Amino acid sequence: MADSIQSWRHVFKLDPDKELDDKALDAVCMSGTDAIMVGGSSGITYENTVDLLSRVRRYEVPCVLEVSDLEAVVPGFDLYMIPMVLNTKDRDWILGQHQRAIEQFGYMIPWDSLVTEGYIVLNGDSTVAKLTGADASLSASSAVSYAQIADKLMHLPIVYVEYSGTFGDMELVQKIHRSTERSRVLYGGGIVDKSTALQAAAVCDTIVVGNIIYRDLAKALETVAVKLKV
Ligand SMILES: CC(C)=CCC/C(C)=C/CC/C(C)=C/CC/C(C)=C/CC/C(C)=C/CC/C(C)=C/CC/C(C)=C/COP(=O)(O)OP(=O)(O)O
Ligand SMILES: O=P(O)(O)OC[C@@H](O)CO
Ligand SMILES: [Mg+2]
Numbered sequence: 001m002a003d004s005i006q007s008w009r010h011v012f013k014l015d016p017d018k019e020l021d022d023k024a025l026d027a028v029c030m031s032g033t034d035a036i037m038v039g040g041s042s043g044i045t046y047e048n049t050v051d052l053l054s055r056v057r058r059y060e061v062p063c064v065l066e067v068s069d070l071e072a073v074v075p076g077f078d079l080y081m082i083p084m085v086l087n088t089k090d091r092d093w094i095l096g097q098h099q100r101a102i103e104q105f106g107y108m109i110p111w112d113s114l115v116t117e118g119y120i121v122l123n124g125d126s127t128v129a130k131l132t133g134a135d136a137s138l139s140a141s142s143a144v145s146y147a148q149i150a151d152k153l154m155h156l157p158i159v160y161v162e163y164s165g166t167f168g169d170m171e172l173v174q175k176i177h178r179s180t181e182r183s184r185v186l187y188g189g190g191i192v193d194k195s196t197a198l199q200a201a202a203v204c205d206t207i208v209v210g211n212i213i214y215r216d217l218a219k220a221l222e223t224v225a226v227k228l229k230v
Helices: 002-007 022-029 046-056 096-108 127-132 140-153 170-179 194-201 217-228
Strands: 010-014 035-038 063-066 079-085 114-121 158-162 184-188 206-209
Touching (some): 002 079, 002 114, 010 217, 035 046, 046 063, 114 127, 140 158, 140 170, 158 170, 170 184, 170 194, 194 206, 194 217, 206 217
Parallel strands (some): 010 035, 035 063, 063 079, 184 206
């Protein structure tokens, strides 16, 4: 299953802390997206995560958990995406919580279902930047070098360029994409329609669409059009 990320072009990220009625969830799950990623940076609990998993499970689309809180690690997902924030000085968000999680879950961990994401957080105003103390004011060459650490030194399967809440610098995303070989480059942040989706999809491997689902569902569904382009 972990290999299936190699074919993803489009992912919807659903936040367990936000309301989505059954009709909207049906449209999202039947949209043709490659996967539903469940995650968020605040208000994530075991209960709201189980609830969302059980609703998405009515559909065939793969459902993966992006782990952001130790208390909300729920069994039953197809994959577990494990973020490590590369551009923070706070080791807790790089490997501290990870060490505690591994100690806690021990033999229960389905290792083949874990996929590590090297996060580069680039919107300083986002919740995730504030939460993790990420240094979002990086130069392009610093951002690229973080991506190369993930790709060439750590051999991480994913480099996640995270602009949550705002549309990022596509030139920089392209530089990151060109400077990496093995890691799949995921881009997320401010994709709000077909046009922004196509721009982002042109410079990365996989786009991640989040907040617009809750603001304008029709626009969010337009973004799946990137799957029609090679
Ligand atoms: C029995 C069984 C199935 C066990 C499961 C095994 C398993 C998965 C064990 C855990 C292994 C492990 C190593 C876990 C890591 C634990 C952990 C909590 C690590 C910290 C992760 C981390 C760095 C979190 C920081 C926040 C972050 C990067 C979140 C990702 C999601 C994100 C950025 C969402 C965007 O937030 P959003 O709410 O959309 O923001 P806006 O408000 O700006 O929109
Ligand atoms: O919510 P948006 O801005 O679409 O960002 C998507 C995702 O990268 C958030 O982690
Ligand atoms: Mg969000």
